[in-house]
Amino acid sequence: MELTTVWFLVIAFLWTGYFVLEGFDFGVGALLPVLSRDEGERKQMLATIGPVWDGNEVWLITAVGAMFAAFPVWYSGLLSGFYLPLVMVLIGLIVRGVALEWRGKVTARERVLCDAGIVTGSVLTAFLWGAIFGNLLYGTTAATVLGGALSLALAVLHGAVFVALKTAGPLRARARRAALAVAVAALPIAVVALPGLPSAGQAGPNEAAGPAYQAGKAGVARVMGTADAGWTSHPLLWVAALAAMTALAAAVALIWRRREGWAFTATAASIVLVTATLFGTLWRAPLPGLTVAEAASGPYTLGILTWIGLIALPFVLAYQGWTYWVFRRRVTA
Template sequence: MTLTTFWFTVIAFLWTGYFVLEGFDFGVGALMPLLSRNEADRKQVIGTIGPVWDGNEVWLITAVGAMFAAFPAWYSGLLSSFYLPLFLIVGGLIVRGVGLEWRGKVSSRRELALCDAGIVTGSVLTAFLWGAIFGNLLYGTAFATVLGGALSLTLAVLHGAVFVALKTTGPVRARARMAALLASVGAVPAAVAALSAIPADHGSAWMWAAALVAVSTLAAGVALAWRRREGMAFTATATTIAATTATLFGALWPAPLPGLTVAEAASAPYTLTVLTWIGLIALPGVIAYQSWTYWVFRKRLTSAVSDISVH
């Protein structure tokens, strides 16, 4: 494997980490009003991602930063040609980020509602736009754009619903299970359509295999959520997103942008070698301490109201 191929794989891996991790917290943000009947429920839902969402978002910063360093022409071409959608994504991440951070620090009902509006808008908009951008990049048609957006949004919602079901107790958990089943009504056809088209057009055997893994783990995830096997279901939906991202990056090889090959876009071997060493040293550490965070907060969240004997 050449350095260029290796770095293309690393970037695919970073995007995979981003979509798997922030995928569920986009879903949680989007579903928050639907899973809640009162403020205690909303706190419970948002509490599932409270300690981790910001760390999840760094996967995006790292993926984009690594593209800048390893494939400058890919980075600059992609970002300048999807100018307005990316602006909306950044705007969405801004309102979502301040909503999540400030939610615990505001007092009035109106301010809470504003924070929630930021969280929901930012989550839905961003989850949709990532798929739309990549759908448009691959096919350039309106249909592919909408299908891509629908796929990323419904997968995020499903993944987030399963995560909430995994991390909560009581009525919120039950509603999250229902939401997961409902989301699958959109996610399954979108996944089947997109994941049969991409390997058919760019196809190699391994992409067909990845697409098959994505669709079958999606079906398994829904079935497991139905049977309340949430841990397994979450593993399945995470695998779906990972395999879908792998298929996508398979289609982006060897020309991640029209008229630009990976080899043309790449930085010189010196830079790629240096980055390889830094990545090899740093990334295992990152994965270790982020995993530790999930371990620290591994317990299910009970509703805040049941713990406080007021009202």
């Protein structure tokens, strides 16, 4: 296997880990005013993610760093093409992080502002990630909104199941009911969004894309001296998309049966499968008119990165696994 392929898979793995782990963080933050009835329950909800939320963001830092080193053209193209939404993502993460850190150190009145920051940062960031990738694949407003809606719905569902898994008493019961309600919205969105994902851009990409998108695609091809690379469709991508919808349906059944652990596994699996479908679709052309091979660094750089990854990645995975094991028990009031 070529190092270009290896590092594309590594980056896909890192983004998948980020979306799975930070997904329930976003969901818990978005549901903070919905599920909690008093300050004690708000603290209980935030305690479920308190030990892990900052560690989960390491996955994002690592994924972006790996893209910068292994695929600099891909990195720069995304940054320039999605500058405004990525800045908004950064603002959302900063506001959310500051609010989470300061909440326990301020007065009751200031805690209201912190709660607003947590909710706003969580909802905004969860929506924008889906919107960015939806626009990258299709280049249309409808796909942007649909991608954001799917990303937000999956995060909120994942977070609701996580709260039900990690808490007890009335809060657990409300989280379970909220998960069922969110699933009612998430399933139709997934049914609309996922079947078209594996074939995104097959026409060249999407002829319905706006003129700015088409001009950008032509510009990349002109600068790189490449022909239109288009996105690809593979039978395994269709299998992954259908499996993601099946996992969502299974999560609903498991929540109904009060099997929160298995339900959380199902929602995590659906996010993994959606992300796998996304990166599988991007495999031939991570940007319009740009192939993976053209976006990659040279063999020498990729070789050095491989040695660094082989040394560092196992320690990161082991530490985070240990953290989740230590804080595996339910949080009580």
